[in-house]
Amino acid sequence: MRRTAAARLLTGTALAVAFVGPAAVAAHAGTGGALEVYPKTVTPGTQVTVDTTACGAGGTAAGDASAVGAGAFVLAPGTHKEVAVGQFRVPPGAQPGTYEIVARCDGQxxxxxxxxxxVVTLTSTRPPVHPRGSVKTGVGGALGPDPxxxxxxxxxxxxxxAGGTWLLHRRARGDGI
Incomplete structure (x- = not known):
């Protein structure tokens, strides 16, 4: 009975790959892959890095960020030859919203x-940075770096x-200083 269940599982998996696999490959080929955007959410004035593996090993691409007002940029092979990398700066006057960044592979x-x-926002999405360590005032601190x-x-x-208390005690008794 176990062999029958295993055979059904393998047959079902093979059929799923046979029928869904070509559709998935066709869908991927139709979209041309993806353009990765880092960071994905920015404020105006931020530099953005984009990369893609869709252009193949050693491939280059012409990037277009005119939707956000940054204009054209070039994607060239980076340290990993299969990845084309490019950068642009979001203009300081960019309005909040979601913008499509596009690249077209050369030599295909x-x-x-x-x-x-x-995504452009007017406020930073980074968590606030809290100060750490002792305060450098020159006076020192109870929790300084040297115990x-x-x-x-x-x-x-x-x-x-203790000395002050002893002196005050003597003075109060009239012993003098």
């Missing part, structure tokens, strides 16, 4: 077009407090 038999979305110096400071304050 048929022109291959890839695209990706860029030995902190302990010496606490000991000096304790001796001073």
């Amino acid at each position: 038999a048929g022109e291959r077009r890839v695209s990706g979305d860029l 030995v110096q902190t302990a010496a400071g606490v000991a000096a304050l304790a001796v001073a407090a």
Whole structure:
């Protein structure tokens, strides 16, 4: 009975690949792959990097970011030869919204077009940066970077407090100083 279930599973998988596989390949070929946009959400004035593997090894592409007002840019092979990489800067006057960034591969038999979305916002999506470490005021701090110096400071304050208390006690008794 186990062999029958396994045979059905393999047969079903083979049929799914046979019928869905060509449709998936055709759909992928029709869109021409994808254009990756980093960072995907930006504020005006930010530099954006795009890359794609759709142009093949050593391929180049002509990029178009005119939808956001940045104009044309070039994608060239990067450190990985199969990836074409390009950059552009979002203009300072760009309005918030979602923009389609397009690239057309050069040297292909048929022109291959890839695209990706860029989201422009007026506020940063980065988490706020909180300060860490001690404050550099020159006075020092209770939680400074050197625990030995902190302990010496606490000991000096304790001796001073004890001495002051002893002197005040003698004065109150009338022993004089």
